[in-house]
Amino acid sequence: MRLPLRNLECLWGEEKLIKIVKRDQPSRAIFFLTPILAIFLTLVAGGLIFYILGFKPFEALKFFFIVPIADNYGLSELLLKATPLCLIAIGLSFCFKSNNWNIGAEGQLTFGAIVSGGVALLFYDQEGFYILPIVILAGAIGGMLYASIPAILKTYFNTNEILVSLMLVYVSKLILDYLVVGPWSNPEGFNFPETRQFSDSARLPLLFEGLRIHAGIYLALAAVVISWFIFYKTFLGFQMKVSGFSLKTAKYAGYKGKKMIILVFLISGACAGLAGVGEITGPIGQLHREVSPDYGFTAIIVAFLGRLHPVGIIFASLVVAITYLGAETAQIFMQIPKYTGQVFQGMILFFLLASDYLLFFKFKFIGSKK
Amino acid sequence: MNTNLKISNVTKIYPGCIANDNVSLEFNSGKIYALLGENGAGKSTLVKILSGVIIPDEGKIHLNENNLQLNSPLDAKKNDIGMVFQHFNLFETLSVFENLIIDSDEQRESLREKIDSIMKKYNFSIDLDIPVLNLSAGQKQKVEIIRCLIRSPKVLIMDEPTSVLTEQETSELFLSLKKFSEEGILIIYITHKLKEVMQLCDEVAVMRRGKLVSVSQIKNENLESLANKMVGQRLKTIKKKKANISSDQLIKITNLNFISEDPFETNLNDINFSVNKGECLGIAGISGNGQSELFQVLSGEILSDKNSIEFNKNYIGDLNPQERREYMVAFSPEDRLEQAAIPQMKIFENVALNNFKSSNFFNNGLINEKKIREHSKKIISDFNVNTDNIDLKSQFLSGGNLQKLIMGRELITSPDLLICFNPTWGLDVGAINYIHETLIKINENNKSIILISTDTDELLKLSDKISVINKGKLSKIMNADEVTSEKLGVLMGGGEID
Numbered sequence: 114m115r116l117p118l119r120n121l122e123c124l125w126g127e128e129k130l131i132k133i134v135k136r137d138q139p140s141r142a143i144f145f146l147t148p149i150l151a152i153f154l155t156l157v158a159g160g161l162i163f164y165i166l167g168f169k170p171f172e173a174l175k176f177f178f179i180v181p182i183a184d185n186y187g188l189s190e191l192l193l194k195a196t197p198l199c200l201i202a203i204g205l206s207f208c209f210k211s212n213n214w215n216i217g218a219e220g221q222l223t224f225g226a227i228v229s230g231g232v233a234l235l236f237y238d239q240e241g242f243y244i245l246p247i248v249i250l251a252g253a254i255g256g257m258l259y260a261s262i263p264a265i266l267k268t269y270f271n272t273n274e275i276l277v278s279l280m281l282v283y284v285s286k287l288i289l290d291y292l293v294v295g296p297w298s299n300p301e302g303f304n305f306p307e308t309r310q311f312s313d314s315a316r317l318p319l320l321f322e323g324l325r326i327h328a329g330i331y332l333a334l335a336a337v338v339i340s341w342f343i344f345y346k347t348f349l350g351f352q353m354k355v356s357g358f359s360l361k362t363a364k365y366a367g368y369k370g371k372k373m374i375i376l377v378f379l380i381s382g383a384c385a386g387l388a389g390v391g392e393i394t395g396p397i398g399q400l401h402r403e404v405s406p407d408y409g410f411t412a413i414i415v416a417f418l419g420r421l422h423p424v425g426i427i428f429a430s431l432v433v434a435i436t437y438l439g440a441e442t443a444q445i446f447m448q449i450p451k452y453t454g455q456v457f458q459g460m461i462l463f464f465l466l467a468s469d470y471l472l473f474f475k476f477k478f479i480g481s482k483k
Numbered sequence: 484m485n486t487n488l489k490i491s492n493v494t495k496i497y498p499g500c501i502a503n504d505n506v507s508l509e510f511n512s513g514k515i516y517a518l519l520g521e522n523g524a525g526k527s528t529l530v531k532i533l534s535g536v537i538i539p540d541e542g543k544i545h546l547n548e549n550n551l552q553l554n555s556p557l558d559a560k561k562n563d564i565g566m567v568f569q570h571f572n573l574f575e576t577l578s579v580f581e582n583l584i585i586d587s588d589e590q591r592e593s594l595r596e597k598i599d600s601i602m603k604k605y606n607f608s609i610d611l612d613i614p615v616l617n618l619s620a621g622q623k624q625k626v627e628i629i630r631c632l633i634r635s636p637k638v639l640i641m642d643e644p645t646s647v648l649t650e651q652e653t654s655e656l657f658l659s660l661k662k663f664s665e666e667g668i669l670i671i672y673i674t675h676k677l678k679e680v681m682q683l684c685d686e687v688a689v690m691r692r693g694k695l696v697s698v699s700q701i702k703n704e705n706l707e708s709l710a711n712k713m714v715g716q717r718l719k720t721i722k723k724k725k726a727n728i729s730s731d732q733l734i735k736i737t738n739l740n741f742i743s744e745d746p747f748e749t750n751l752n753d754i755n756f757s758v759n760k761g762e763c764l765g766i767a768g769i770s771g772n773g774q775s776e777l778f779q780v781l782s783g784e785i786l787s788d789k790n791s792i793e794f795n796k797n798y799i800g801d802l803n804p805q806e807r808r809e810y811m812v813a814f815s816p817e818d819r820l821e822q823a824a825i826p827q828m829k830i831f832e833n834v835a836l837n838n839f840k841s842s843n844f845f846n847n848g849l850i851n852e853k854k855i856r857e858h859s860k861k862i863i864s865d866f867n868v869n870t871d872n873i874d875l876k877s878q879f880l881s882g883g884n885l886q887k888l889i890m891g892r893e894l895i896t897s898p899d900l901l902i903c904f905n906p907t908w909g910l911d912v913g914a915i916n917y918i919h920e921t922l923i924k925i926n927e928n929n930k931s932i933i934l935i936s937t938d939t940d941e942l943l944k945l946s947d948k949i950s951v952i953n954k955g956k957l958s959k960i961m962n963a964d965e966v967t968s969e970k971l972g973v974l975m976g977g978g979e980i981d
Binding site: 346347348349350351354355358359361362364365366367368369 | 782783784803804805806807808814816818821822823824825827828832835836837838845848849850
């Protein structure tokens with residue numbers, strides 16, 4: 114652990130009032146409190162930014178965080194955005210817990226969408242209860258296939274999974290682009306870059322009439338429960354925990370490191386693929402260029418904000434989902450570009466990493482020497 | 484010109500360990516001071532504080548009445564404190580001269596003259612223009628010393644300087660140190676070797692478990708009195724009974740090779756040995772000569788040719804550690820905190836790291852926590868681990884207790900062979916005695932041990948047969964009663980005996 118800067122120890126001149134002291138061990142309470150602190154700091158900083166831009170901070174924050182979810186439609190939209198974030202983040206937590214840095218969930222989502230979309234298009238003029246399960250399964254398999262590339266390259270060729278998984282995101286997006294413009298484009302679509310609409314049998318059922326929230330949320334909740342069980346009750350979860358702390362120990366214990374790396378990538382890919390299925394068979398209903406507003410990347414923030422804990426991830430996905438909605442509201446009502454949403458996501462991660470300092474160090478008030 | 488260095492009430496606390504507990508010391512130039520203590524006594528922490536590498540939690544350092552605020556090694560250098568570390572900080576591929584000028588902002592030309600005059604003055608003869616990798620350990624140390632002398636230091640700290648030197652180089656070093664001292668440089672000499680202290684120093688400060696135990700004149704001390712101060716209690720001498728070793732072979736290693744892709748690892752070259760039931764084979768050597776690689780090959784962390792390791796008539800060279808454990812082999816690696824156990828995990832979770840099929844810790848892929856807890860409680864009581872809380876995180880166990888836990892975890896299934904690597908490294912005497920007794924008991928129960936250790940005394944005490952590893956090669960295997968520490972020393976240094 115790095116030593117704190119010496120000069121930080123002295124905050125008020127010669128007489129030290131506050132001292133920064135290293136903790137004997139990372140604090141468990143702080144571990145779960147820092148995400149809340151990070152969100153609070155993000156609100157403060159966000160308010161400040163709005164103020165500098167010439168808005169009334171409280172009003173702007175209200176437009177950003179409260180107005181979007183003030184009615185049933187808003188809540189439905191919140192859950193709609195939180196579903197893929199939660200699902201992907203759960204998958205990523207398998208990788209991150211075991212020291213595998215898969216940051217290509219966006220690519221795995223896209224590829225899952227491509228494979229399941231392809232299957233759905235095969236059935237575009239058919240109806241049947243069996244279609245949806247096949248489409249969902251195809252999406253999971255697509256995501257797994259795509260995640261297996263960085264996993265196999267890492268285990269057998271020692272490549273860096275961060276680079277490979279990231280680069281594959283762009284590859285998958287270009288494949289999707291090619292397909293919707295070329296071979297899969299809708300023959301009656303006036304050359305718009307999109308496919309045919311899927312048949313109703315390939316669509317996830319809506320939960321409420323008139324709202325967009327769909328059955329995909331059950332997939333996310335199932336993932337939460339299953340992941341909790343695996344993390345805390347199974348040998349696989351134990352192996353992941355050990356590998357996350359020390360790869361040397363995992364090797365000494367005799368765990369099959371390569372198998373585990375591939376397995377966590379597959380789980381992670383399957384979750385991202387399912388998120389892709391949820392998008393195209395839920396709100397979108399066809400394939401086009403923009404199947405995901407970077408859910409795969411944002412889910413990395415969700416995973417860490419939720420402390421890689423299944424329950425934490427549920428809350429984190431709701432918080433981060435608001436930034437998507439808030440950005441849209443703010444664009445409509447305040448003419449602020451919707452990219453402000455990404456600014457908020459970035460700030461959350463930034464403040465979370467910064468407040469992690471408190472995990473290892475504490476402020477000690479030692480009073481004036483006088 | 485007199486130099487006075489004063490350390491007042493220095494305290495440095497690490498989680499779970501007080502490295503320096505309110506240490507106060509005063510040094511004056513003209514004398515050579517020894518700082519004596521066992522591994523882990525806190526002497527390295529103290530000198531690292533003096534050289535600015537570690538910032539103390541409390542306490543002050545005064546040099547000639549000036550309060551020093553040492554926040555970095557650079558501050559120490561600026562304040563005329565020079566330090567030669569045990570491990571050299573030299574760039575192997577750069578020339579001697581380049582290494583010397585690397586942290587200096589003086590002109591090259593004037594520096595060269597300065598270096599030449601220093602070398603002439605102290606009779607050093609080193610070619611300044613050859614790369615450092617061509618130098619012997621003693622010469623490299625001289626380069627480090629010159630690097631300090633360039634800055635005309637008032638204080639020169641030497642940390643375990645003789646651990647890598649030959650006899651000849653050691654006596655040369657002592658001559659130079661005496662000369663520096665006559666010229667008014669204050670010398671602080673850190674060691675755990677008593678003979679050197681008696682030979683070289685004028686005053687000696689003894690540290691034990693972070694505390695300063697005594698400061699005295701060398702002329703009032705002898706080897707025994709210093710040893711007792713250092714260790715703190717009269718050593719119970721453990722004697723291994725000459726066991727009746729059977730002639731049944733347990734493990735046989737044949738033509739074992741390991742070629743590493745990592746330049747910082749040592750290749751193993753044609754290793755051959757065998758161990759009988761009830762026998763302890765000791766493997767001696769200076770650390771970094773392939774011990775860690777040998778341990779990993781034996782444990783299965785590095786796989787080798789299937790036929791190269793024969794255990795109880797099974798070939799196990801291509802099995803991983805978990806699979807080898809099923810044949811009743813146990814392993815205790817050197818690194819307790821980063822390999823053998825995970826400090827952030829609870830005691831019972833650490834126990835689950837050693838997982839036999841028959842122990843049923845994991846049924847059908849599910850954790851059987853009840854079973855693990857029962858097993859952990861048994862280990863804690865059978866092996867005297869000083870806690871009764873198996874939910875305690877292992878980081879709160881002392882080194883000795885953690886090692887007892889690890890040993891217990893490995894031994895409670897009474898394996899046929901224990902392979903251990905520096906099992907007592909950094910432990911206090913009580914814990915060392917306990918571990919040694921445990922190891923002797925294993926042999927008495929007709930089980931075998933491969934003991935890889937850098938502690939020669941430990942090897943001589945516990946082994947039935949001894950071999951020395953040097954640059955990845957094993958010497959011939961000798962009977963322990965024919966071996967002396969002198970003979971081992973020659974072999975460890977790469978020499979030959981009869």
